[in-house]
Structure formats: C-alpha cells, structure tokens
Amino acid sequence: xxxxxxxxxxxxxxxxxxxxxxxxxxxxxxxxxxxxxxxxxxxxxxxxxxxxxxxxxxxxxxxxxxxxxxxxxxxxxxxxxxxxxxxxxxxxxxxxxxxxxxxxxxxxxxxxxxxxxxxxxxxxxxxxxxxxxxxxxxxxxxxxxxxxxxxxxxxxxxxxxxxxxxxxxxxxxxxxxxxxxxxxxxxxxxxxxxxxxxxxxxxxxxxxxxxxxxxxxxxxxxxxxxxxxxxxxxxxxxxxxxxxxxxxxxxxxxxxxxxxxxxxxxxxxxxxxxxxxxxxxxxxxxxxxxxxxxxxxxxxxxxxxxxxxxxxxxxxxxxxxxxxxxxxxxxxxxxxxxxx
Ligand code: SF4
Numbered sequence: 001x002x003x004x005x006x007x008x009x010x011x012x013x014x015x016x017x018x019x020x021x022x023x024x025x026x027x028x029x030x031x032x033x034x035x036x037x038x039x040x041x042x043x044x045x046x047x048x049x050x051x052x053x054x055x056x057x058x059x060x061x062x063x064x065x066x067x068x069x070x071x072x073x074x075x076x077x078x079x080x081x082x083x084x085x086x087x088x089x090x091x092x093x094x095x096x097x098x099x100x101x102x103x104x105x106x107x108x109x110x111x112x113x114x115x116x117x118x119x120x121x122x123x124x125x126x127x128x129x130x131x132x133x134x135x136x137x138x139x140x141x142x143x144x145x146x147x148x149x150x151x152x153x154x155x156x157x158x159x160x161x162x163x164x165x166x167x168x169x170x171x172x173x174x175x176x177x178x179x180x181x182x183x184x185x186x187x188x189x190x191x192x193x194x195x196x197x198x199x200x201x202x203x204x205x206x207x208x209x210x211x212x213x214x215x216x217x218x219x220x221x222x223x224x225x226x227x228x229x230x231x232x233x234x235x236x237x238x239x240x241x242x243x244x245x246x247x248x249x250x251x252x253x254x255x256x257x258x259x260x261x262x263x264x265x266x267x268x269x270x271x272x273x274x275x276x277x278x279x280x281x282x283x284x285x286x287x288x289x290x291x292x293x294x295x296x297x298x299x300x301x302x303x304x305x306x307x308x309x310x311x312x313x314x315x316x317x318x319x320x321x322x323x324x325x326x327x328x329x330x331x332x333x334x335x336x337x338x339x340x
Contacts, residue, residue: 004035007179007212008057008096013071015049015056017283018064024284026052028236029071034180037210039203041227041244043217043259047280049236050216054182057214058098059088075180093124097173099166101185106169107157113168114153117141117175124176140171145201163194170201177209184216199226220259224248229316232256235291236283238310242317252319254296290322298323 015027027049034040042050055061057073059080073080075095080088092098100106108116117137122128128136134153141149144167157165166186173181183202187195203226206213215227223230223244230247232240232255240253251257258276278295290296290303302322310320 004037006033007036007075008034009072009074010053010057011072011074013053013056013073014069015052015061015066016069017066022284024282025069025236026066026283027056028283030233030236030238031071032231032238032241034212034214036179037206037212038229039206039213039215039227041215041217041223041230042233043220043223043230044233045218045280047235047283048233049283050218050233051184053233054098054184054214054216057182058092058096059083059085060092060098093120093173093178094176095178096180096182097176097178098182098184099169099173099186102189104157104162104165107165109157112154112156113160117153117168117172120172121175136175137171140175141168143174143205144168144171145197146171161194162190163197166190166194166198167201170198170205174205174209174211178211180212180214181205182214182216185218186215187222188217188219195222196225202226219263221263224263232259235280235286237291237320238318239292239320240318241310242314246314246317250317252313252317252324253292253321254298255292258295 010033011031012029013027013031014025014029017024017026030053042053044050052061056068057080061068068081071081075091080091083091114134114137117140118130118133121133121136125133137153138149141152146152146164146167152160160168187198190198199222202213205211215222217223227244229242230244231238232253234255240247240251240256247256248260251260261274262276264273276295281291281294289305290299290307293299293303296303308320308322308325310318311324311326313319313324313326
C-alpha cells in the first residue's frame with residue numbers, strides 16, 4: 001500500500017468563513033494524502049470540518065462567505081487552489097467526482113433518470129451522439145447494480161427508492177472514470193440494509209475500477225467496514241490518523257476512543273449507550289489550549305494553556321495529544337504541522 005502513488009496531496013489547507021461574527025477557520029491547516037485506489041475515511045461529528053474539506057477539494061466552498069485562505073491541494077502535482085472556476089469545472093467529474101448524502105437534492109425531479117445521466121455524459125463527451133450516451137448510461141446503470149436499466153432510464157427520481165437513487169448518483173459520478181470519488185455521508189439517509197449494499201457497491205467499484213475513494217462520515221462503523229485508512233477530525237483539525245485496523249485496535253486520542261466507544265455493540269443490548277459529553281465548539285471559539293479539553297476526561301493543566309501538535313507515534317500513526325508527545329509529524333511524511 002505504501003508503494004502506491006499519492007494522487008492527491010492536501011498541504012496546510014486552511015478554509016475560512018468571513019461572517020458578521022468574524023473570520024471562522026472551519027478547516028485549520030490540515031495536511032493529508034490520498035493514494036491511488038485507496039479508500040480513506042474522514043470521520044468526526046458535525047462541525048468538525050469534514051465536509052468543508054471535501055468542498056475545498058472540489059472548489060465548491062460557497063464564496064462569499066467562504067474562502068481557501070492558505071495551503072495547497074495538489075492533484076497529480078497541479079495545485080487546484082490556483083485554478084479558475086472554468087478549469088475546476090473540467091476537473092470536477094473528469095478527475096474528481098462527488099456524491100452527497102441525499103440524492104434527491106442532487107437529482108432534478110422534473111427530468112427522467114435517462115435525461116440526467118445522458119446529459120452528464122454529454123457534458124464531458126461533447127462529440128458523442130445521444131445514442132452513444134444512452135448506451136453508456138445503460139452500461140453505468142448495470143455497473144452500479146440497477147436492474148431493468150433501460151426501463152429505469154425512463155423513470156423520474158421520485159419513482160425510485162432512496163438506495164436506487166444513490167446508485168444513480170454513483171453511476172453519474174463515475175461516467176467519466178474519475179480518479180477520485182468523494183462520498184459525503186452517502187449512506188446516512190438510507191436504512192441499514194440499503195446502507196450496507198451501497199458501501200459494498202463502493203468497495204466493489206473501488207476494486208474493479210481502481211477509483212480512490214474519500215469517504216466522509218460521522219459513523220465509525222461505516223469506516224470499519226469500508227476504509228483502509230482513517231483521519232479523525234475535531235474542530236477543524238486532524239487529531240488522529242492511521243490504518244483502520246490499528247486505530248480500532250489501539251486508538252490513541254481521547255476523542256477517537258470516545259467515538260469508538262459510542263459505536264453500539266449488539267452483544268450487550270441492555271447496556272446504556274455511551275456518548276461523549278458536551279458538544280463540538282464552534283470553529284474559532286477555542287482561543288487557547290487543546291480544542292478537545294472541555295470534553296476530555298484526561299485533560300490536565302497544560303491542556304488548558306497549549307494546543308498540542310500532531311505527533312508521529314508509530315510509522316503510520318499520528319495523534320494530536322500531549323499524552324502521546326514525542327516526535328512531531330513532518331510535512332515530508334505528508335502530515336500536519338500546526339505549531340500553535
Ligand atoms: Fe485531552 Fe489534553 Fe490530550 Fe487534549 S491534549 S486530548 S485535553 S489529554
């Protein structure tokens with residue numbers, strides 16, 4: 001896995017929202033990479049900066065009030081933060097595609113599935129005939145496991161179930177063979193059995209097409225089932241990063257431990273569910289100390305004064321906590337350095 005090429009490198013990315021309450025750093029100097037064919041999970045509660053990270057990569061941060069205020073997003077060595085909107089439109093779909101939580105909001109209720117899928121194909125293959133685009137649409141529908149593909153193309157989004165609509169969105173995202181698929185909470189709006197099918201579909205497509213997947217989720221159970229590597233975000237920063245197996249076996253950051261502890265264990269049905277006390281602070285409101293200190297059961301004096309760096313605690317494991325203080329992670333390792 002380490003020998004695989006790094007497709008995407010995010011380096012010291014900062015995305016800020018300029019509001020009446022001041023400048024809010026929703027993503028605060030994060031660095032990570034995504035390798036060819038890898039499935040990377042980005043996990044955290046709402047407000048941790050996961051979605052703003054994916055919107056920054058796609059060049060879709062609403063502006064105003066949002067703006068990438070520093071850092072680089074390198075795709076095959078090209079810095080996406082320096083591209084014009086016109087250049088980014090070419091990248092979106094062709095190189096990086098995205099699917100969202102609720103497919104109904106991304107599909108137009110007034111047009112058939114066939115209209116929308118062929119239109120997406122023709123945008124990127126301008127010289128193709130309608131017939132060729134329709135044939136490709138059928139092929140994509142079959143690829144994502146939709147039955148009666150030809151008939152479904154004549155139907156409207158409301159005639160499909162939530163799981164089928166999400167399959168259509170995945171088909172639409174993959175029409176141009178993107179190198180990277182960003183999936184932002186793709187299964188949150190689905191019931192559990194359909195959720196498992198969609199996750200399995202993404203895993204299958206990752207293997208068959210070698211598409212790298214960045215899976216944004218609040219659910220560590222989804223990460224455990226799907227991803228190879230995970231980044232845990234808290235309040236705009238990366239607090240832990242490593243291979244999924246290692247993080248589940250040996251979580252180091254108290255926030256990650258809390259998230260793992262919060263995953264319901266069906267063996268102990270009568271046990272009270274665990275939850276991390278308190279809420280994620282609004283970005284930019286913790287001016288001093290570790291951002292997790294107010295919720296951390298291990299916090300000590302120093303945690304109220306300083307924000308820890310991201311420490312390299314093992315070859316592929318990084319943690320932002322004074323209890324793991326050691327070697328600071330370096331940019332050469334594509335890791336975050338925030339010496340605040
Ligand atoms: Fe908890 Fe302190 Fe570690 Fe922050 S630095 S996670 S407050 S122990």
